[in-house]
Amino acid sequence: MAQALERVGEWWSLLILRECFGGVRRFGDFERRLGIAKNVLSARLKHLVEAGVLERRASKEDAREIEYRLTESGKDLAPVLIALAQWGDRWIYGGKAPVRFVNRHTGAPLADLGLRDDNGERLSLRDLQMQRVGEEGKE
């Protein structure tokens, strides 16, 4: 977990990723939407590319256009960002979420990301046992 944070944990990095999930791909668009300084954006993008969550390449339509796209591991961060967003909705915005996620086909809202075991049953924290590998379990 610490390693994961090392790679994507900085504040701007997460906001950049959020924009990526929103479909933003170009330098100037990140810049305008986030109101971030160019040098900072440049550094964060580099960092994210090195971390393997973004990919930098020329656009297929226009080779002069450069775009940043989520890699597979980047896309796989969706549950993290959404879990964070849902937490913020519950505990900061008191349920009045500034962003909503829905199933684009059915319109059904996204369910709260909760803990479940392999059988799909929801688990509470009390049911959960954490084991460091090579150690016996603790609560």
Add this chain to the structure above:
Amino acid sequence: MAQALERVGEWWSLLILRECFGGVRRFGDFERRLGIAKNVLSARLKHLVEAGVLERRASKEDAREIEYRLTESGKDLAPVLIALAQWGDRWIYGGKAPVRFVNRHTGAPLADLGLRDDNGERLSLRDLQMQRVGEEGKE
């Protein structure tokens, strides 16, 4: 989401919370387990208490002992931390996770936190529509 990060996003804060989920409650235990400087630990704990995710109080067994415990909103961060841990397991450790979570009663491993809609169906990113409130949707 940015607001959520503002409250709990710093590196040490997340590691402290991880220890809390592991059952650690006392200053000295955080200090030893994390190898963190006292002043830094002190500052981060204060921050977390102010953010409302930890609570500082005297122990019930021994009133001289001070303990830090997860509040309800703190406990509710579990899905965020676990989603992050699972991502790290997949993309950094290549499936060889240094930590495992299991159902303490049945031993069943924790399922991957994935996106589901209200019906419990798993959603892919493609199925997901993100809407800023007051805006029309984007991918």
Add this chain to the structure above:
DNA sequence: CGGTATCCCTGAAGATACTG
């Protein structure tokens, strides 16, 4: 448009010494 280069500022973090 998509960056670099430069300068400055701030806050997080580390080391260490001290305290009730």
Add this chain to the structure above:
DNA sequence: CAGTATCTTCAGGGATACCG
């Protein structure tokens, strides 16, 4: 044991100017 106080270092960030 659970901190506070002080000092230093460093990375992240902001502003601005410049470049191919």
